[in-house]
Amino acid sequence: MKKARVGILGATGMVGQRFVTLLENHPYFEVTVLAASKRNEGVRYEDAVSDRWKIELPIPDYAKDMKLKVVQDVETVSKDVDLVFSAVDMNKEEIIAFEEAYAKHEVVVVSNNSANRWTDDVPMLIPECNADHLAVIEAQKKRLGSKKGFIVVKPNCSIQSYTPALVALKKFKPKRVVVTTYQAISGAGKTFKSWPEMIENVIPYIGGEEEKSEKEPLKVMGHVENGKIVNASEPLITCQCVRVPVVNGHTAAVFVEFEEKPTIEEIRKCFSEYRGLPQELALPHAPKQFIHYMEEEDRPQVKLDVNEDGGMALMIGRLREDSMFDYKFIGLSHNTLRGAAGGGLLSAELLYAKGYLNS
Numbered sequence: 100m101k102k103a104r105v106g107i108l109g110a111t112g113m114v115g116q117r118f119v120t121l122l123e124n125h126p127y128f129e130v131t132v133l134a135a136s137k138r139n140e141g142v143r144y145e146d147a148v149s150d151r152w153k154i155e156l157p158i159p160d161y162a163k164d165m166k167l168k169v170v171q172d173v174e175t176v177s178k179d180v181d182l183v184f185s186a187v188d189m190n191k192e193e194i195i196a197f198e199e200a201y202a203k204h205e206v207v208v209v210s211n212n213s214a215n216r217w218t219d220d221v222p223m224l225i226p227e228c229n230a231d232h233l234a235v236i237e238a239q240k241k242r243l244g245s246k247k248g249f250i251v252v253k254p255n256c257s258i259q260s261y262t263p264a265l266v267a268l269k270k271f272k273p274k275r276v277v278v279t280t281y282q283a284i285s286g287a288g289k290t291f292k293s294w295p296e297m298i299e300n301v302i303p304y305i306g307g308e309e310e311k312s313e314k315e316p317l318k319v320m321g322h323v324e325n326g327k328i329v330n331a332s333e334p335l336i337t338c339q340c341v342r343v344p345v346v347n348g349h350t351a352a353v354f355v356e357f358e359e360k361p362t363i364e365e366i367r368k369c370f371s372e373y374r375g376l377p378q379e380l381a382l383p384h385a386p387k388q389f390i391h392y393m394e395e396e397d398r399p400q401v402k403l404d405v406n407e408d409g410g411m412a413l414m415i416g417r418l419r420e421d422s423m424f425d426y427k428f429i430g431l432s433h434n435t436l437r438g439a440a441g442g443g444l445l446s447a448e449l450l451y452a453k454g455y456l457n458s
């Protein structure tokens with residue numbers, strides 16, 4: 100199959116930089132456009148990011164000489180792309196306006212922004228968990244009046260360290276969940292250099308994060324009905340989100356009560372056997388094993404485990420019975436790989452493999 104032409108909107112930002120590195124020599128995609136704000140119009144990519152490159156890998160050669168276009172120049176950018184990855188820092192109304200404009204210009208939009216997460220005909224994808232939500236795209240195209248263009252979004256990075264575990268255990272009907280997340284500074288687009296106050300510090304507040312962490316899993320666990328995604332009504336989730344001095348990797352401490360309490364062996368079997376379409380289709384960025392259960396009593400650890408399976412796996416450990424709930428466990432996922440650009444890229448690979456970029 101011919102490679103699809105892709106653009107990165109917000110290519111100079113932290114998530115955009117991750118897309119630039121992940122897309123080097125990609126088997127399905129060729130990067131044809133890098134775009135950022137008007138401030139950087141026409142600037143060489145390398146010049147625009149040289150003093151703010153935040154990725155541990157070098158700037159890929161293919162990107163260095165590309166001249167930046169402007170995100171809002173939908174007409175111009177659309178001519179050169181089949182799909183755009185959207186990761187910009189702008190207000191919600193502006194984001195909804197340009198993402199819909201791209202879709203109406205027959206471009207597929209895979210968004211890392213939160214603006215369209217609650218639009219009920221926009222799938223919020225964790226590709227292993229709710230690929231069936233792609234069924235809503237026909238209704239979205241009808242609303243937008245497009246033939247090929249549509250929008251899918253990726254959920255917030257915080258929920259990826261526990262939601263797939265709840266999905267894997269869905270048949271036991273999780274009823275009540277208490278979560279505390281311990282979130283890396285890269286989730287705020289920061290490094291220790293740009294956020295020195297975080298060194299040796301813990302900040303018990305991340306604006307808007309707790310609401311997202313409590314509600315977004317219910318959309319992921321929902322179903323498609325009459326051209327809309329209907330959110331699940333359970334489990335009831337309450338969450339506290341804490342910023343910790345870690346560069347990459349969100350950890351979650353999770354307590355769960357079920358309607359039909361499983362055994363520990365049943366839970367571990369569900370985790371180890373959990374597969375989704377990305378594994379079946381052997382997508383380039385699909386982890387071979389999505390949920391890893393770690394036996395050691397002091398794992399998963401950020402330093403040792405966050406990059407497992409290319410930073411695309413969910414690492415779980417310390418599963419045990421709880422005195423108030425049924426069980427408790429610890430989850431860990433990479434927030435800028437699985438939780439941001441990697442998750443967006445896996446969604447795009449799924450769309451490509453399922454033929455959504457040709458229809």
Ligand SMILES: NC(=O)c1ccc[n+]([C@@H]2O[C@H](COP(=O)([O-])OP(=O)(O)OC[C@H]3O[C@@H](n4cnc5c(N)ncnc54)[C@H](OP(=O)(O)O)[C@@H]3O)[C@@H](O)[C@H]2O)c1
Pocket residue numbers: 108109110111112113114115134135136137138139170171186187188189211212213255256285286287288434435438439
């Ligand atoms: N960091 C994470 O781990 C993470 C995880 C999940 C989701 N997200 C989401 O992803 C998005 C990007 O996050 P980030 O951390 O990469 O942000 P960032 O590093 O601040 O980058 C922001 C990007 O947006 C562009 N931009 C800013 N204002 C613009 C404007 N008025 N018009 C056009 N482009 C504009 C910037 O271009 P210039 O360089 O030209 O200013 C830059 O490319 C946000 O919505 C964030 O919530 C981030």
